[in-house]
Amino acid sequence: MFGDTEGPPIETLVFVGERERPIGMVGDLRVVGYNGDSLRLVWDGVPQVTAYRITWRLVDGREEQTRVVRPDVTSYTLDGLREAAVYQLLVSALVGDNEGRPVTITARTQDPSANGRREPVRPRSPSTPVFTACPEAQADLVFLVDGSSSVNVENFRLVKDFLSRVISYLPHIGADGTQVAVIQYSDQPMSEVQLNRYRDQSLLLQAVQAIPFRGGGTLTGHAIQYVLHMIFQSSAGTRPGVPRILVVLTDGQSLDSVERPAQEASASGLTVYAVGVGEANRNELQQIARDPRRVFYANSFEDLIHLEANLSQGICQVAKPVKPEVSKHNAFFKVI
Structure with missing residues (x-):
């Protein structure tokens, strides 16, 4: 005109x-x-x-x-x-x-x-077993890690290495993939890595390696309750319709009962894995996971290496696959 x-x-x-x-x-x-x-x-x-x-x-x-x-x-x-x-x-x-x-x-x-x-x-x-990665996995994944004094600084370093290797099977980190939180617990739980904080795997791995060892007693039941009521909540980044997975790692028997918190976790729809090391109580691990197929045990912290592939594969089987984007091909658009 x-x-x-x-x-x-x-x-x-x-x-x-x-x-x-x-x-x-x-x-x-x-x-x-x-x-x-x-x-x-x-x-x-x-x-x-x-x-x-x-x-x-x-x-x-x-x-x-x-x-x-x-x-x-x-x-x-x-x-x-x-x-x-x-x-x-x-x-x-x-x-x-x-x-x-x-x-x-x-x-x-x-x-x-x-x-x-x-x-x-x-x-x-x-x-x-050969298992490489599940890049399309979508889940809200929380690691609840025993940081009591019986673990000690050196073994806690091996725990962080184990977490890093499991996370490495999940390259798609963030709101459209897998969100990861790490909670360290002893007498009190401490949120070390927030669920919706990281969208980059490299930065997430750095954050995991930077977690300090805290020490204290072993109150696993209280820690599970904390995760249920403070972490697996929409206000903390939990997404609706996305599988929720909890991995509990401990090296000893809890000073409080895990039975009721474990029942509540199961009733809320969480998939719970229990990883025990050394003196961990195997009956207690069964109570936490509610399914013997989701219980893993290592004789020592050095032996956690043998669990990572099977645990990662279990996580990936529970995780919801990300839907691929739909794209148009060879399209003409007419603008007048």
Whole structure:
């Protein structure tokens, strides 16, 4: 229109081309060899990629390094690492300039001063169930972790490593994926990581590693009640229609009863897993989980490594899959 005169209509065609297919994720990323200052990674390849990107950094985000390798390379040795340090390891597939979603795991290098004791990073044995990740999982997941004095600082560090490895099976963190909270308890429960605080797995893992050890008694029943009434609430970030999962990890018998809190948790629809270590009371673990298939036990904190895959697989089976986005292809839009 110019002044009061309207010209002929102008017709514009906008073409939206077909979206590129998403790039697949590498499979079964794992550590198969390690030393004080090195870790060897192996993964299953992705068809028709042009390269793989390998990224590693300390879980606090420092000292990040990246390498790009050929598409026929499906293993890589990371050298020059810090001894007895926890690293976040990521591998993603590349197609030209486009990058797929990375698969992430955490691993600890050996401590030379440990007198031959194996740190909790071990090669996968042929009999170990193969389970890699569930990137489409959607759940509200709460770890309720015993921080009583019987655990001690060193073992609590191993607990944090265990949590980090389980979280690594859940790369899709946030409001449209899996939300994770960590509650440490002893005489009183303490919310260390809030349920709706993190949308990035790397930042979440850093927060887990930064949790301090608190010490005290073991009031597991009181801690479960706290989670029910203070954490699994919409005001704390719990989402309607999303599976709610509680993982309780303890190394001893509770000083209070867990029976009524466990019944309340089950009646409210929570799926509860109980992880016991060392002197944990197995009958009490059964009371907490309400199902023997959801009870896990390790003889020592170092042996938690053997539980992570099965626990993660159980969590992923309960979690609700994220619905894929629906997109239109080869669409023409006519604007007049």
